[in-house]
Amino acid sequence: MLKEFREYYKNNKFQFILTDLEGSVIDSDQNLFRTEKGTALGEIHPFFFSISDIMGPNREKTVFHCVQLGNSTEELTVDIEIIKQNGQFLIAIENLTEHYISYQSIAQARNESIIDSELILLKNHDLEERERFKNEFIQNFSHELRNPLTNIIALTNILQRSQLDEEQSNILTVLKDSTSNLKLMLEDILSLAMISKGKLALNPTVFNFKQLIEFLKLTYNTRAKERGLIFTITADESIPEYIEGDRLRLLQILTNLCDNAIKYTPNGKIILYAIQNQRRANKVNLRFGVKDTGIGIPEEKLETVLESFEQLGNTEGVGLGLSIVKGLLSLMDSRIQIESTSGKGSHFFFDVNLQFPLHDPNNETPDKKSKNEVVQKQKKYRVLLVEDNEGVQTSLLKTLIDAGDFFIDLVSDGALVMQEIVNKSYDIILMDVNLPNITGDQLAKVIRGFPFKNIKSIPIIGITANSYKAQIKAYKKAGMNVVLSKPFDDKELLSNIYKLLK
Amino acid sequence: MQISKKVVVLGHFGVGKTSLIRRFVEDSFSDNYKVSIGVHITKKTIEFSIDESVTLILWDLEGTDDISQIRESYLLGSHGIIFVFDVSRPTTFQNLGKDLISLKEKTNEVPVKIVGNKSDLVDAKELDQVLSEKNISYDYITSAKTGHKVNHLFEELAKMLAINA
Ligand SMILES: Nc1nc2c(ncn2[C@@H]2O[C@H](COP(=O)(O)OP(=O)(O)OP(=O)(O)O)[C@@H](O)[C@H]2O)c(=O)[nH]1
Numbered sequence: 001m002l003k004e005f006r007e008y009y010k011n012n013k014f015q016f017i018l019t020d021l022e023g024s025v026i027d028s029d030q031n032l033f034r035t036e037k038g039t040a041l042g043e044i045h046p047f048f049f050s051i052s053d054i055m056g057p058n059r060e061k062t063v064f065h066c067v068q069l070g071n072s073t074e075e076l077t078v079d080i081e082i083i084k085q086n087g088q089f090l091i092a093i094e095n096l097t098e099h100y101i102s103y104q105s106i107a108q109a110r111n112e113s114i115i116d117s118e119l120i121l122l123k124n125h126d127l128e129e130r131e132r133f134k135n136e137f138i139q140n141f142s143h144e145l146r147n148p149l150t151n152i153i154a155l156t157n158i159l160q161r162s163q164l165d166e167e168q169s170n171i172l173t174v175l176k177d178s179t180s181n182l183k184l185m186l187e188d189i190l191s192l193a194m195i196s197k198g199k200l201a202l203n204p205t206v207f208n209f210k211q212l213i214e215f216l217k218l219t220y221n222t223r224a225k226e227r228g229l230i231f232t233i234t235a236d237e238s239i240p241e242y243i244e245g246d247r248l249r250l251l252q253i254l255t256n257l258c259d260n261a262i263k264y265t266p267n268g269k270i271i272l273y274a275i276q277n278q279r280r281a282n283k284v285n286l287r288f289g290v291k292d293t294g295i296g297i298p299e300e301k302l303e304t305v306l307e308s309f310e311q312l313g314n315t316e317g318v319g320l321g322l323s324i325v326k327g328l329l330s331l332m333d334s335r336i337q338i339e340s341t342s343g344k345g346s347h348f349f350f351d352v353n354l355q356f357p358l359h360d361p362n363n364e365t366p367d368k369k370s371k372n373e374v375v376q377k378q379k380k381y382r383v384l385l386v387e388d389n390e391g392v393q394t395s396l397l398k399t400l401i402d403a404g405d406f407f408i409d410l411v412s413d414g415a416l417v418m419q420e421i422v423n424k425s426y427d428i429i430l431m432d433v434n435l436p437n438i439t440g441d442q443l444a445k446v447i448r449g450f451p452f453k454n455i456k457s458i459p460i461i462g463i464t465a466n467s468y469k470a471q472i473k474a475y476k477k478a479g480m481n482v483v484l485s486k487p488f489d490d491k492e493l494l495s496n497i498y499k500l501l502k
Numbered sequence: 503m504q505i506s507k508k509v510v511v512l513g514h515f516g517v518g519k520t521s522l523i524r525r526f527v528e529d530s531f532s533d534n535y536k537v538s539i540g541v542h543i544t545k546k547t548i549e550f551s552i553d554e555s556v557t558l559i560l561w562d563l564e565g566t567d568d569i570s571q572i573r574e575s576y577l578l579g580s581h582g583i584i585f586v587f588d589v590s591r592p593t594t595f596q597n598l599g600k601d602l603i604s605l606k607e608k609t610n611e612v613p614v615k616i617v618g619n620k621s622d623l624v625d626a627k628e629l630d631q632v633l634s635e636k637n638i639s640y641d642y643i644t645s646a647k648t649g650h651k652v653n654h655l656f657e658e659l660a661k662m663l664a665i666n667a
């Protein structure tokens with residue numbers, strides 16, 4: 001029984017061949033494939049073609065695993081052992097097809113999954129590259145736009161104070177609206193690019209929460225009315241009057257949500273609400289939400305609605321609003337949530353942790369405006385304006401002249417500044433940080449290091465197209481008292497000047 | 503004179519070794535990927551003139567991302583080696599220098615041709631830039647899919663081996 005089994009097994013599993021050193025068959029069984037005596041083994045399968053080369057002059061024995069000897073109709077995967085003995089080759093072939101078929105399927109799955117994941121990584125890398133490039137481009141581009149926009153805003157303000165007839169005045173109002181819209185859009189684009197690059201930082205201050213709500217009420221009541229919509233705003237009485245947080249960014253989030261609601265609500269109403277979720281020590285958790293009765297968001301779009309440039313339908317305007325909201329909220333460790341029914345309306349809301357001062361900040365910060373008023377109109381101040389861009393020069397000059405409180409000297413080259421300040425005594429220096437020959441911050445450092453007190457303590461206001469926090473900090477560290485990022489309007493500039501002149 | 507030369511085709515998996523050989527031997531191509539295991543051997547005779555030809559015995563090896571793991575028996579008695587990488591997958595060529603060193607340790611003087619395959623998948627200029635940035639020199643850029651430079655590769659290698667014989 002065992003003998004028969006062994007025979008049967010051997011016959012199906014093995015073939016033994018004897019050849020001369022040229023590979024010509026001397027003897028063979030026919031278990032796996034037919035081999036006639038005298039034929040060159042290389043003719044049967046090319047594996048054996050180079051058998052004498054493989055064995056070379058010195059090799060006694062070699063084993064080859066997993067050799068495919070099959071043809072197009074039949075698979076045959078074998079291990080082959082070749083032994084050189086007495087001027088002959090003994091060849092043992094073991095059929096391991098079954099075994100190797102299962103090995104193949106494992107290798108197939110493994111290789112495919114590795115290649116797939118490689119390709120996914122590559123694709124992600126590409127996408128990141130493109131995203132990075134896009135952000136960089138947008139950022140540079142918006143910086144470039146700031147200079148001309150600053151000029152337009154400044155000159156428009158000047159123009160408004162001149163003698164105008166009614167038509168001119170109307171045109172100017174439209175012009176002003178358009179530029180301030182443009183400025184807002186530019187800020188949005190820039191914020192988005194900076195958020196994506198992780199370069200936007202929050203700037204928390206103490207602010208009057210009621211005033212913020214009042215401001216929103218005023219703005220959106222008017223805008224909603226213009227479109228025949230009803231706008232209501234409610235805020236819990238329990239919310240502290242003063243809140244510490246980034247007022248500007250909070251406002252940006254809420255205006256984006258309200259703008260969006262107005263844009264997508266053809267009729268009905270919009271509700272903005274603020275609820276106090278929790279309050280402990282000096283921390284408060286607030287929920288803000290905006291509900292509308294607008295067109296709503298189809299379920300399949302809920303996922304993508306927060307991505308850049310994604311828009312619902314064909315409404316005008318850039319669809320940046322919601323992605324800015326998303327980005328700003330993530331800076332505040334919060335997240336926008338959306339409930340929406342297509343055709344019925346949407347509800348956007350978020351919870352945010354803020355702080356509030358435990359004492360009344362009113363006692364420390366008396367109203368600044370009235371004091372500023374008093375400081376003005378005493379005498380004329382000497383201003384040194386250091387600016388090489390002609391457009392900016394003109395608009396700054398006009399603002400200063402218009403204010404009527406200043407004698408102004410203008411230099412456009414940083415290298416000439418030292419000479420000027422030593423020879424004349426200035427009350428304040430207004431300088432662009434990007435100057436030919438020497439940069440503004442270098443210049444500020446030199447001035448602050450001067451041995452004469454009247455020179456080294458001259459207030460310096462830096463003007464930059466850059467709004468990176470780190471950069472602005474560096475300018476201040478170099479000795480600038482205030483750094484204004486373009487675009488700013490003349491009010492902002494003047495109030496800073498008067499503050500420093502006090 | 504009838505001569506035959508053993509040429510081993512190796513490289514990382516999925517780079518198109520089997521496809522290059524199939525394009526050369528049968529002039530066909532398939533988009534399906536069937537992973538090769540062990541070794542599969544085919545031959546093709548190239549005629550240079552009426553009485554001059556070389557038969558290439560092509561050993562198509564199982565691909566691996568670790569060249570040092572290749573079974574040495576497969577390399578015995580080889581006359582030429584074709585090292586294939588995939589131009590669309592940086593992992594298959596980013597360690598090319600190291601791969602070639604570990605190959606040399608096993609094969610000594612056997613000449614190696616370096617082939618970047620799947621040229622149809624990438625932009626030629628970008629590829630040039632990537633390869634020169636990574637300091638990778640190659641002998642042929644091919645496409646088994648379009649057939650670009652495939653015959654060229656095998657014929658030049660055959661000629662070189664015939665002269666060496
Ligand atoms: N586009 C394109 N695809 C190719 C080319 N060459 C091979 N492929 C594809 O790449 C995959 C792998 O090809 P194979 O020839 O099996 O690769 P291999 O190097 O033999 O792979 P292993 O046997 O696993 O080492 C298959 O899907 C082929 O269709 C080419 O030149 N262009």
Ligand SMILES: [Mg+2]
Nearest residue numbers: 519520537538
């Ligand atoms: Mg293969």
